Amino acid sequence: MIETKGLTKYFGSFAALRDVSIALHPGRLTGIIGPNGSGKSTLIKCLLGLVRPSDGLVLHNGRLPDTGGSYRAHIGYMPQRATFPGDLTGREVLALVSKLRSEKPHRMDSLIDLFDLHRDLNKRVRTLSGGTRQKLSAVVAGMYDPTLLILDEPTAGLDTGASKVFKGYVSEQLKQGCAVLMTTHIISDLEEMADDIVLLVDGTVSYAGSVRELKLTTDRPLLEAAVAEILQQGAA
């Protein structure tokens, strides 16, 4: 389990995160929603260790992360824009990652099959379409069977078919006990998949809890309406 305790991050005098405490549970998908600039990406980067918190803690199974970053061995990350060194081929990217981790990926081939990437793996990354890059990113994120998947707008570049395949993959991971954190603008995706919701507004948590509870407390059957209700309450 991964949790944050009182996580606060200032960029200069701007508070990107203020006292954020959330927990990600195995087998559950947590959706982070919030307007642009509400701190979603900063929160994700704090979890990954890309951003150093100004205050507060990130705990992995109750422990502080080590400086060598070995805790990241259990995290699969798909960034918002899948970015790889453009001169490498997909295959080289995968080889690079496995070389850096000096560990053979457990399920690289099955993921390549799943996302139907074989034909594109020998092309340079810079020539790939956004969607194909996103698929490659999914392979990189998933090929070591992570216990936490962090997905930043994962379906944004994917076409409908690929999006469906991807969601299938995520559900399967959830079934196997993986914790999933996902940000998206496509509320319907969350409606479909999310177990828990974290609503961030101006770097603070407006709501954190299960989707069911959210719908119950706001008395709205649709997630989108429930979220709108919370936002309205916050504004009032």
Place this chain on the structure above:
Amino acid sequence: MLPMPGMLGGESMRLRMTMAREIASVRLFAAVTCLLTALVLMVPSPAKGRTLWVHPDSTLATISQGIGAAQSHDTLVISVGTYSADSLIIGIPLTLSGQPGAIVRAGGKRGIFVVTAPHVTIRNLHLTGVQASFTAEHAAILLEGVSHVTIEDNIIDNCFFGIYAANSFACTISRNQVIGRQDRLTTAGNGIHLWYCRDIAVIGNSVSSHRDGIYMEFVRSSVVDRNQCRDNLRYGLHYMFSDSSQYAGNFFCRNAAGVAVMYTSNVLMQDNVFDQSWGGASYGLLLKDIRDSRVVGNKFTSNSIGVHIEGSDRIVLAHNLFKDNGWAMRLMANCLDNSIRENDFIDNSFAVATNSRQNHSSFDGNYWSDYRGFDLDRDGYGDTPFRPVSLFSLLVESHPPTLVLLRSLLVNVLDLAERTIPTLTPETLVDTRPSMGPNL
């Protein structure tokens, strides 16, 4: 730092006067000898002369005994062995010829031989051990008021002065090896020293580790050719007040300064090599108060300063090579009408330095390796003039420590700017016909 020539003049003048007193007594004797010799010469001699053998085990066991037994024009052959002589006077025309291994040591605190008769020849001897003195210029061989004396093929080492000729003429000093003690400047004498002489030929000698390798003062019409002067503490060759002389084909290497020519006119300096004179105010060639002389076909390589010219007029410097020197040429503003033409200036840290914006000498047809112009009309000379004095060299002239910035980008940019729009460098110090390729 070397003492200035002027200051030294005073000191050596005192020395010289002491010496003059000392040899005054000798001089009377010399005069008598000369008279006797003249008489002898007038008498038709029956034979060309006998050969006497000086040998440590024979009746003529010392050179002094040998000379005592000899008559004019005899030849004394000095056999192998070590002899001593204490300012031994050679007062009749004689030939002293050493056999290999014949060594003559200074027997006292004075010199070894004093030649007071003409037509003396000293050859193939190894002379050694003349001690330094602060009061007199003791030499291995002193020529005092003589003519037609030949000193050749001797080895002279560890002597205060090597060969000292005073008031003499028509003498030859050739192929001697004169090796000093590499002492301090104050206790070192000159290798070959000529004073008030004329028509002297100093040829093919090798002089090292003395104060001055070859010293000439008040000498006329003399020739210094094909000598090698190395590692001398002051000058390889030192000319003072010695008009109408020439030196050519000499090799000067690692002397504190190669050659100093001062207060002289009509000197021909040709085909010499001036190499590796390194140090503060060290030059291959110093020209000070010189008139109407020619410096032609010489090579100046790896000296701190190739040629330093001050107070000198109407000198022609042509067809010389200046390579790898710190400063190829330092031309002071008090020089007039010198012509510097068709020389090659290659890879010197500075081509020409001067101390003023004034220049009264001309540069023409030289090759400058720093020149970057074009020759569009294909006449072999660059179309734009070359200014050999860089801004930085002026700066170093006024603030020597800034030399550390040599070859820095800043300095290169400043020099380029100055060359493009000259404002501080001497306006007339310019080669309007820079050669596109080496002249030599």
Place this chain on the structure above:
Amino acid sequence: MTIVRQISGFVIRDILRSRWSIANTMFFAIATAGLFYLQADSARVAVSISSLSLVFIPLISLIYTAMYYYNSRDFIELILTQPIGRRSVFLGLLLGILISLVAGFITGIGIPYVILGSSDWTDISAVIAVIVIAIALSSIFAALALVAATRCDDRGKGLAVILGMWLVAAVLYDGLVLAAATALAEYPMETPLLIASLANPVDLSRVLFLVHSDMAALMGYTGAVFIRFFDQPIGLVVATVSLLAWFAAPVWYGLRRFNLKDF
């Protein structure tokens, strides 16, 4: 350390494939061949190359390193999401950039030298001296550039900072030295100038070349101080320590900043 090696290995392969490395190598190759064309004497070519290196190696190293950093932020972020410590990432990047810089420089100068130069030992030793100094300067300025790029996320600002660094090291510093030496002419300036030249890696490298190439001029004036200093083992030791310090300080500071940096 294996991770550092892997990252640097990747960086090297990445750079070797780019046009940058070809441009870098070609620049020095053409410059060297051009100098051989202009002056036949290969000892003098070494002097010209060293002058050229003093200007261009810092500039190229700075720009190249910063540009590579800015262009590979994707790659850096990718590896930072992997179970790898930031120290290794920083050192791997620096090492990779450095090796490719130096390789480009050595091949650029080396090939014309092998073809056109003499096999005279003094020439070879002059070239070796150029290469050693080039390695030192590349290392120092690559490290400085990496620090600047790490500190400035904005590419334009980062480039402005590194150009400023170059301007100071290659030109302005000498301007200050010149101003000081002329303004304080009545004081003995030799020792302060010696210290001043030890304090700037470009000047130090230049003086190290000077004591060989312009010995005759240096012996002429105050330079005797320099010759005496750099001719002794202590001089070389102090020079080496100064260059190492100029490398170690930015690496140390860069590691600290990189470790605290937000991506």
